Amino acid sequence: MATTRTGSNLSQIAATLGVSAATVSNALSGKGRVSAELAEKIRATAAELGYTPSLTGRALRTGRTGVLGLVLPDIANPLFPQIAQAIDYAASNAGYGVLIADSRGDVATQTDAINRLIERGVDGIVIVPRRGTRIADIGCPVAVIDSPSTPGNTVSADHWQGGQAIIEHLASFQHRKFLLIGNNPASNVQNDRIGGMRSRLPEGGHADVFWIENHEQRHGKGSLLGLREKVKQGFTAFAAVSDLHALRALTELQRAGVGVPEHVSVTGFDDLVWSSVVTPGLTTVRMDMAAIADIAIAALVRVIEADTTSGSDIPRTVAGTVAAADRSSVPMQLVVRQTSGPPTGIILS
Amino acid sequence: MATTRTGSNLSQIAATLGVSAATVSNALSGKGRVSAELAEKIRATAAELGYTPSLTGRALRTGRTGVLGLVLPDIANPLFPQIAQAIDYAASNAGYGVLIADSRGDVATQTDAINRLIERGVDGIVIVPRRGTRIADIGCPVAVIDSPSTPGNTVSADHWQGGQAIIEHLASFQHRKFLLIGNNPASNVQNDRIGGMRSRLPEGGHADVFWIENHEQRHGKGSLLGLREKVKQGFTAFAAVSDLHALRALTELQRAGVGVPEHVSVTGFDDLVWSSVVTPGLTTVRMDMAAIADIAIAALVRVIEADTTSGSDIPRTVAGTVAAADRSSVPMQLVVRQTSGPPTGIILS
DNA sequence: CAGGGATGATTAATCGATTAATCAAGTCTA
DNA sequence: TAGACTTGATTAATCGATTAATCATCCCTG
Incomplete structure (x- = not known):
């Protein structure tokens, strides 16, 4: 539970050391001005107290939750494990969590699913769109995994x-x-x-x-x-x-x-x-799902992070969707096993 | 992004109507004392402004994020789509989001994955444990999907x-x-x-x-x-x-x-x-994955919600883990297709 | 030696919702 | 009619982290 959790927060560290919470925040984030010795002491007690920042508190302040949404047309798709695993891995490495949303077949639910994710405050969304669906401009960064023929910010295998x-x-x-x-x-x-x-x-x-x-x-x-x-x-x-x-x-x-x-x-x-x-x-x-996921996540992260640092360097449509990866495709790899070989005729009666 | 979002929050509704934010909160949640007419007016303007409560803000205050974690031994498991779909569906219906975490094989990563989820402030976790793994007491409600032979709060097929x-x-x-x-x-x-x-x-x-x-x-x-x-x-x-x-x-x-x-x-x-x-x-x-997921989610939700309302009615171990479903098993259903039938001997040279 | 800078830390506001405590009227009872 | 309740709403504190603004020193220079 987020309530009881580890029981240590910024102010506790601050209290322990007799400094202000702001200083602790600065020390741990490396921003602001904190003397090297104090910073070191703060890091030490933070570690000692087993401090874990409350992502909720941070999210409220920064407006970024550190969570990405993953929308799938139909989880029952046998390809899904590969996709989810790769996305999860790439996102974890980038410090993001992955919230899943199954669009369960119909297109209406896909929109629903996307909205639920947005309500939850995801920072960006990876979408594997349902056949024939166009992803409308939604108010957050999106990366689409489909085919290079799909218009929009698409990453895909070639x-x-x-x-x-x-x-x-x-x-x-x-x-x-x-x-x-x-x-x-x-x-x-x-x-x-x-x-x-x-x-x-x-x-x-x-x-x-x-x-x-x-x-x-x-x-x-x-x-x-x-x-x-x-x-x-x-x-x-x-x-x-x-x-x-x-x-x-x-x-x-x-x-x-x-x-x-x-x-x-x-x-x-x-x-x-x-x-x-x-x-x-x-x-x-x-x-190469790993490569695809890396590209998709990297593109999202780039946009998300640029969003706050620089005003708006990266192309960004009016409504908020971002030309994330701008269309890249990853080569596929032939796996030769036993079902292919030279043909010999066969006479069937 | 959580920042720009729909652009309407409690105080905006309050300002529009010239009332206090607290009243708006009370009206929408049905708690506190608000006159019927005012409550109706508040609901109306809330709808008009397309108000969506900030789950982040709420989470910070209440300590509950409305997110459940789903830990899987190995996403590549072909059964995974069924599980994820069922859990996602049951959780959505209960108003929860699902954060996935792949434990990628080894046991150490499983613990890691669980910790990441807890750091993210999930309210509870559904675990499909890796073979031979025991789930240690972690500080949050857990439901395990495995086999009835597994000790702990387990839900599973029979x-x-x-x-x-x-x-x-x-x-x-x-x-x-x-x-x-x-x-x-x-x-x-x-x-x-x-x-x-x-x-x-x-x-x-x-x-x-x-x-x-x-x-x-x-x-x-x-x-x-x-x-x-x-x-x-x-x-x-x-x-x-x-x-x-x-x-x-x-x-x-x-x-x-x-x-x-x-x-x-x-x-x-x-x-x-x-x-x-x-x-x-x-x-x-x-x-019947749907039934299994329903039971698992219902058990988690019951514990999570009891946690705040009544002090501690439901059994709860010292460390925080909860005897959630307390072992229930769901019958399996035979699906007869064409690979089964009466045997006729065959002589192989 | 006074004043302009650099340095290191603190204050206080903020994000959005929730909720205990408080307050102002109006209603009822003794 | 005064005191006790009810009802309906407001205040203000809180959750935890971030960050702009401020302040106190100390140092250096003209």
């Missing part, structure tokens, strides 16, 4: 380049007929990944895009994707935009008696937790 | 009963030779699940326990589990303590040419995100 890497890898095995498996055509991230893939098709190569959501609207949720048929049509490479879909493809193919990787190859995206333990291990492409 | 449900389901298909697949023998949760499973073995049934960590220590990380051999030995049911391991088993078996479910059955635990999309869909057992 999904396009990731797509290229996958296709180059597959093409090196002489694959020529690709099925690119996406989920939702409205997703910027997915379109970037698919765009990147298409941009690197080999000479004489051919690629079809298969959207799972469209398929499920016709055949029901969880239905087979009909990949056996695709194999019969000569597709030998199945490149999904997420490991989740790659896993779906892999198991469906295995079940249909198609050998992976000896007959066809399957690849995913994101290196989700199970990708390394399935048999065969899933070839995929990984984002 | 893992034992979940194990029983799985085995009963499998036994109903006449399975008799079970391989129970666990990861780490030190985990309370896993032991509960396995214990429950063993307790419901059918007449003449036999079960071996296979610990993946032990196996990997000998054969290397990510190596095959050798399930083909197990099938040859007559095992027909492979019951894992997590969907992650079930998936590993499923793909390994498929790859080895063993048909699931026609030859052998595979089951998991937790109904993780991919379980419904793999082919065949994974039979598993689900925790």
Whole structure:
């Protein structure tokens, strides 16, 4: 509880040493003018008394809480652990706490979630926006993690380049007929990944895009994707935009008696937790979430801290949102496992 | 930013109406004595000015921040999304925010994480402890989510009963030779699940326990589990303590040419995100995370709120930790999909 | 030796809400 | 009608840290 806590505050230190609270504050923060000896003594007793500044008190005075908000479209997203972990780590290192807010699906809740965070006085917000959502100008610094195609202060993996890497890898095995498996055509991230893939098709190569959501609207949720048929049509490479879909493809193919990787190859995206333990291990492409989080947090922190020190050096829109990172993208890294290899035809009856 | 925010505070409302800030506070909180008409007028102007109380100001005065901490052993855990989502939802409904803290593996960091949260002034903490960790008495209300075998104020799913449900389901298909697949023998949760499973073995049934960590220590990380051999030995049911391991088993078996479910059955635990999309869909057992979160949060809130109202009605250990939920467990629910069915022998060469 | 600076510390105001203590009327009872 | 309550509102202190303004010394220079 904040009430009883460690039981030591500025004035106690001050009282112990017979000085004023202001001097203690100055000594500990290094601001103001305090003699070296006294400062040392103050630091010593502070340590002795186990002094921890009350972030609440400080927040009230400075207007900064030292807390960042993390808004996620849907926590159930399997990528979430990676994101949350990276953000938490980067924020901790920068001395900030992370308040989470799940926007639980719909867009209205996303706005709600953001407002709740602002009410709580967060200094800035990291948003992983819901598909197709634009983040309106809210009155606080924002960093968006999405795809480089998203307008606004966006940090993201270079999904396009990731797509290229996958296709180059597959093409090196002489694959020529690709099925690119996406989920939702409205997703910027997915379109970037698919765009990147298409941009690197080999000479004489051919690629079809298969959207799972469209398929499920016709055949029901969880239905087979009909990949056996695709194999019969000569597709030998199945490149999904997420490991989740790659896993779906892999198991469906295995079940249909198609050998992976000896007959066809399957690849995913994101290196989700199970990708390394399935048999065969899933070839995929990984984002450097740590780097992304670092950039996002650094951008936020820069803006937050500039906000009080210098008046307004850093670009800042009228309403308060800030051009934080100004669009940077982090390269993705190919992770080659066992689901990719040279194709050998297979005759299915 | 907390500084510029909505730009309306108690005194502004007071000034607008020509009354004192104290009266406004009383009117809005319903405490003190304020005439009905004035109270109504105050509420009206508050709404008009878009007043949002400064949680920081309130926190400083009341000593309660309205924030709960969520400590996780390892955010990378695939179960994490479910937990975080449920906790976030329950906490939001109770009017609390959730500050996350990843303990990143080691136990020392777990303590660190807890301390950081306390410094931030959280009113209570929900902990999903690292395997084998005991939560020491810290100076604030705590609710632990683990297994009923964990001492302390624990809320959890009834893992034992979940194990029983799985085995009963499998036994109903006449399975008799079970391989129970666990990861780490030190985990309370896993032991509960396995214990429950063993307790419901059918007449003449036999079960071996296979610990993946032990196996990997000998054969290397990510190596095959050798399930083909197990099938040859007559095992027909492979019951894992997590969907992650079930998936590993499923793909390994498929790859080895063993048909699931026609030859052998595979089951998991937790109904993780991919379980419904793999082919065949994974039979598993689900925790009611929403209920668990509700109980945990409700227990915390009860203690937190009792702390200020009545002196100390609720049991409270000397150091400050509180016997919050006092051990309650929530039943698990069987989710039958396609990986379970009647076994037919298979002859492997 | 008086006055301008530099140095080191203190005062007091402030952030925003809460709340105990107080005060001014009006109401009721003896 | 005086004294005791009620009712409705105000004052002022408080939570803990920060910081501008102020003040007291001591030093140095013209």
